[in-house]
């Protein structure tokens with residue numbers, strides 16, 4: 216037993232809270248049989264905290280670009296080992312912007328990153344606590360949509376943290392409902 220006393224108490228407390236949450240949820244689930252699509256969606260509630268969009272080095276708009284018919288995977292791939300979705304190479308942006316809006320100051324800034332082969336230093340929006348085991352891959356394989364966890368990206372002029380997907384309650388709640396693993400060591404290495 217390596218844990219100090221206060222930490223182990225904290226763990227017990229959390230385990231109890233988690234157990235209570237499961238109980239409450241399974242009751243709710245039994246009372247309201249929703250379609251599975253709606254059910255999965257409701258597993259990730261909106262972010263109740265203030266969540267202003269962080270200022271980005273270049274004012275990229277998902278709304279504007281997705282209206283052109285681009286798909287998420289054009290820019291967000293899921294390379295091995297599958298944890299990250301990654302950000303697109305500036306070269307990908309320049310496929311259009313060598314010509315499109317090239318006189319605009321924002322695109323000139325983009326072109327200068329591309330010319331010096333630098334990645335655009337995008338400010339991160341969603342982050343799980345370091346040390347928590349997280350990977351996109353099993354979620355994509357289980358058929359969970361991007362929008363379930365990241366909201367209506369197509370309508371976003373600026374990206375902000377619109378959902379509570381990075382909180383433990385939300386991870387656990389969705390795992391419980393979808394019969395995914397809920398043991399502590401699924402997400403925490405002891």
Ligand code: HEC
Nearest residue numbers: 275280285286287289290337338339340341361365368374
């Ligand atoms: C043309 C390229 C492009 C396409 C297509 C695109 N994105 Fe993005 N995405 C970006 C760029 C650039 C950023 C970083 C700037 C920002 O946060 O707005 C980003 C950021 C994000 C982030 C924030 C990640 C973080 O934690 O910082 C999410 C979530 C996201 N995109 C989801 C999506 C989804 C879902 C789709 C499809 C519906 C999509 N994107 C389509 C280029 C793209």
Ligand code: HEC
Nearest residue numbers: 273274275280283303307308310311315316319321322325
């Ligand atoms: C498929 C072509 C295409 C790709 C790929 C693309 N864009 Fe665009 N982008 C456009 C079009 C079209 C517009 C709208 C131009 C206009 O309004 O005059 C635009 C507009 C913009 C603007 C607004 C320019 C302004 O100041 O009005 C920015 C900034 C921008 N794109 C950044 C990016 C970034 C960053 C990437 C890569 C992550 C990217 N674009 C990838 C086609 C593209």
Ligand code: HEC
Nearest residue numbers: 287291298299300301341342343354359360361364380381
């Ligand atoms: C089950 C929920 C879930 C799903 C489904 C999901 N994401 Fe994420 N996404 C997250 C979480 C949580 C983070 C923060 C992870 C971190 O801190 O590394 C994140 C981070 C990101 C990031 C930034 C960091 C990175 O991974 O490179 C991008 C971009 C992103 N997601 C895009 C997408 C796109 C596109 C899809 C659909 C193909 C998608 N996500 C599906 C939960 C999800």
Ligand code: HEC
Nearest residue numbers: 258343348349353357380381385386389390393395401402
């Ligand atoms: C919208 C539902 C949903 C949300 C939200 C969600 N997950 Fe999952 N998660 C799943 C499903 C479904 C699987 C796949 C289960 C399977 O294949 O048996 C999974 C699998 C995993 C796995 C792989 C487990 C294994 O070893 O098989 C990890 C790790 C994981 N999730 C961590 C997280 C973390 C951390 C969060 C919160 C930041 C999170 N998940 C949020 C639904 C979700």
Ligand code: HEC
Nearest residue numbers: 226229230233344347381382383386387397398399401402
């Ligand atoms: C499906 C993934 C998942 C499972 C299962 C899970 N957690 Fe977590 N846990 C998280 C995430 C994500 C965070 C970070 C939350 C945040 O940043 O708000 C977290 C945070 C914590 C923290 C706070 C850590 C810190 O350093 O502040 C404790 C303590 C904790 N979890 C204990 C537990 C216990 C005990 C269990 C088993 C009953 C458990 N967790 C099961 C995902 C999970």
